[in-house]
Amino acid sequence: MGKIKVENLTKIFGKKPKKALELLNKNTSKDEILKQTGMTVGVNQASFEVQDGEIFVIMGLSGSGKSTLVRLLNRLIEPTTGNVWIDGVDLAAMGAKELREVRRKKLSMVFQKFGLFPFRTVLENVEYGLEVQGVEKDERKATAISSLELVGLSGYEHMYPNELSGGMQQRVGLARALANDPDVLLMDEAFSALDPLIRKDMQDELLDLQQKMQKTIIFITHDLDEALRIGDRITIMKDGSIVQIGTPEDILTNPENDYVERFVEDVDRSKVFTASHVMKRPETVNAEKDGPRVAMQRMKDTGISSIYVTNRKKELLGIVSAEEVSKAVKENHSLLDIIEKNVPTVHPDTPLHELFDVVSTSPIPVAVVEDGLLKGIIIRGAVLAALSSGQEVNKDESTTEASAS
Amino acid sequence: MSLLPRLPLADGIDAFVDWLKGIDGLFDVPKEFIGFTVTHLSNGLSAIPAWLFILLLTGLAFFATKKKFGLPAFVFFGFMLIENLGYWSDMMLTLSLVLTSAGISVILGIPFGIWMAKNKTVESIITPILDFMQTMPAFVYLIPAVVFFGIGMVPGVIASVIFAMPPTVRLTNLGIRQVSTELIEASDAFGSTPFQKLFKVQLPMAKKTIMAGVNQSIMLALSMVVIASMIGASGLGTKVYYAVGRNDAGGGFEAGIALVILAIILDRLTQSFNRQKGVA
Structure with a gap:
């Protein structure tokens, strides 16, 4: 049970609330009750629980x-009927x-x-x-x-x-x-x-x-x-x-x-939606086990031109572009040698309206980072889609644990 | 018109008065108490030499008005004039009558006002009584006062109390009722008892209004004390009353101006106390 539990709480202002209460139980509207009895329904059978x-x-x-x-x-106002429990104690019954x-x-x-x-x-x-x-x-x-x-x-x-x-x-x-x-x-x-x-x-x-x-x-x-x-x-x-x-x-x-x-x-x-609502699950490579070849393959498979690099713990290390990766393959460099560490990042709770600037000026998808961990990426289209439809774009994607936050 | 026999209202009242007089202690106790208070107060005030009293009040006025000079100067020269004209002891007597009756009015009036504010039924009963007390010609109070207390200081004080009490009661009630609902809710929401609410919120909030009522009561007490000279309450009023009887314009003016000076000083002093204390 929650901290506060409210059940069927009703307040009717007027001298004979019983009559109005009967009408209320018959689902008569507030206006109708006022017309018929002259009494005002303040609160009508409210029930909820607060944790x-x-x-x-x-x-x-x-x-x-x-x-x-x-x-x-x-109880600054006395209820007409209904109960309020605070920590399981009934307020109405108190002296x-x-x-x-x-x-x-x-x-x-x-x-x-x-x-x-x-x-x-x-x-x-x-x-x-x-x-x-x-x-x-x-x-x-x-x-x-x-x-x-x-x-x-x-x-x-x-x-x-x-x-x-x-x-x-x-x-x-x-x-x-x-x-x-x-x-x-x-x-x-x-x-x-x-x-x-x-x-x-x-x-x-x-x-x-x-x-x-x-x-x-x-x-x-x-x-x-x-x-x-x-x-x-x-x-x-x-x-x-x-x-x-x-x-x-x-x-x-x-x-x-x-x-x-x-x-x-x-x-x-x-102002309501935040970065976590519009981010996508990122394609990443793990610098600790994957080399440039894996990165190249993964970019080919998904049709993207750059890919984020993380370590085993999913901590963001940076980004590599397709161009650099192919050079690295030829010259036999590791991913860490060619990594671009300077990437645009935002926090998952950043509201959408603060994202516009970052997203529109960045040539690469923006990384959503919380406590150093890469939670997702944001591509330009997703922001606009969220604004126009009001739907969260990552709803039906197979999102990472990020969307749970 | 004369189909109905004349109602014996006057006879009824007389019978009622006789019955009241029969009750032991009902009038003796307040009579003793008021007589004691007035006598000792006037003796005490008269024991202070005039020059000391003038200096004390001038100083009080100086601090009450936050160190301005208008009122203190008025107090000083006003009292000097009264002393010069030889009305000093009369004025002291009048002052003690006023202080006694205003004091009793306030001591009785504020609790009644609080009671009215707390209870609608009480308010609906007391309001018409207050209306009655205020509209009844002041002279009429002299009659029952004399009937029950004889002549002299005490009936004068009683009549003044009745006449002076309504503003304090009304304004106490009004002041408490005017306290905004949000403050009352705040006080309730933090778990105040009704007593705490009264003393920590309602009375402090109503203080200015109540003080305005007290000021009015003092003024009314002063005017009634003068009228009460007709039933032997001595003081400045007696001088005015004699002057009227002898068609003595000069004497009447002198005593009258002394009263006016006293009235202005009492009024301004109580008002400046009220202003001074209301910080917020």
């Missing part, structure tokens, strides 16, 4: 119920005291408009969660300072929130959430109020932090690019219901229905 250490993005337009859903997870304990120890929240207390200094804001737990003064100060360090705000401890920029304020919000050392971070449109450049920085920083900390993060956003960038899995919501749950690739390549499809239509694919 430990995962970034789970909940995405939807305004009014899709995503903010309500995240508040149901820490006020137990719920407070869970909020103090397991769940922290980051807010869209930061939710900082204006009359407290940055340090006092970050201390808040520990202060209400009754942590001793020196200890909570030390924790808060190291938490601020983590988000890169050392030296700002004694300023007030209104003296900081939006991006910095949200770092304070993040530091405050992290100071409690929670298992789960709930981030409600945490970066939506920031301007695009700062937002991108914050996303990168969150990903960096996540690598260090391995928290479970539930991230709410209305921005698909953001969702695709940071999400391990993405949930798309519409009218309070979950439309599709999947990895960013699932969402892009197999949209569940028209709604999702229209959503992903406008996505800039060059």
Whole structure:
């Protein structure tokens, strides 16, 4: 079982939710229920599971119920029906005291408009969660300072929130959430109020932090690019219901229905796909056992004019061209004598839009290298194909272990 | 029109008042307490020599306004004028009445305001009572005050408390309700108890609004203390009241200007405290 399990979670806003609930069970639409009963369906029978250490993005337009859903997870809003289990404990069954304990120890929240207390200094804001737990003064100060360090705000401890920029304020919000050392971070449109450049920085920083900390993060956003960038899995919501749950690739390549499809239509694919999506399995020769003759034969067989050279461990050594190889055969040189070591390389996670330059200026296929190992090669046509079709080109090729990364 | 017999509202109220008076301790305890407070406060204030008091308040004004000179100068010359005209001891008496009634208003008013903010039912019950307290002509409070507490300082304070309390209650309620939902959510999401939420988030956030209410209460207490001179609450009000009775324009003006000076000083001082403390 995952870290968080949500089953049939429903929230209806209004005075007599029972009636609306009956209609909901008969599959009546949200609009129809509003017309008939005057009640609003906030979240409609949401079920999902979030794994430990995962970034789970909940995405939807305004009014899709995503903010309500995240508040149901820490009971800032009381669910109408349904269950939330955190580490196997039912949240709905908790009394006020137990719920407070869970909020103090397991769940922290980051807010869209930061939710900082204006009359407290940055340090006092970050201390808040520990202060209400009754942590001793020196200890909570030390924790808060190291938490601020983590988000890169050392030296700002004694300023007030209104003296900081939006991006910095949200770092304070993040530091405050992290100071409690929670298992789960709930981030409600945490970066939506920031301007695009700062937002991108914050996303990168969150990903960096996540690598260090391995928290479970539930991230709410209305921005698909953001969702695709940071999400391990993405949930798309519409009218309070979950439309599709999947990895960013699932969402892009197999949209569940028209709604999702229209959503992903406008996505800039060059930012979503990476080198690993478009690379091909490379033809290589092993310099430790193969000579120029093998290289020549292999190039002839596959009809290519140059071939990458690796060692036994598949570490990239360089490239040799057909011309040089035939010369080497005549003059009896080894592959290592004629190898060209200066080859264009990229990392498998390089986004497509950063590949254009390298691929278009290089006369030879670009090598995809991770930790020195040759994972694949990229030929010019593959990049264009990925952009136009949205399909991954290496899907049906017999790819190496590289595509698993 | 006269098909219905006239309702005996006045008789009913009289009967109710008689019944209340019969309850032991209901009026004696607050009477003792208020009498004690006012007497000791005014004795204490009067024991301070005028020149020392003037210097202290001038200094206080100087620091409260962050070292500007306008208010301190006004405090200094205003008090000098009052001293010069010979209203010093009357003013001290008035000041102790105001401080006592404003103090009681605040001590009672803030908890009521908090209670209103936390509970909708309480709010819907207290709001019309506050409306009633504020719209009822101020003089009318003098009657029950006299009935239950006799004449003198104590009924004056009681009437002032009733008259001065509504702004504190209302603005405390308003201030707490105005705290943005996100801050309330933040405080809840980190696992605050309702008490922690109140003292660590709601009251600090509402402080400015509450202080505005306290300022209003002090001003209302001052105006009521003057009216209460009609039932024997002595002080500057008594001088005004006498002057009206004797058609003494000069005396009325002197006592009146002393009141105005006191009012301005109280108002500006409390306001500058409010501004000074709101850092964020």
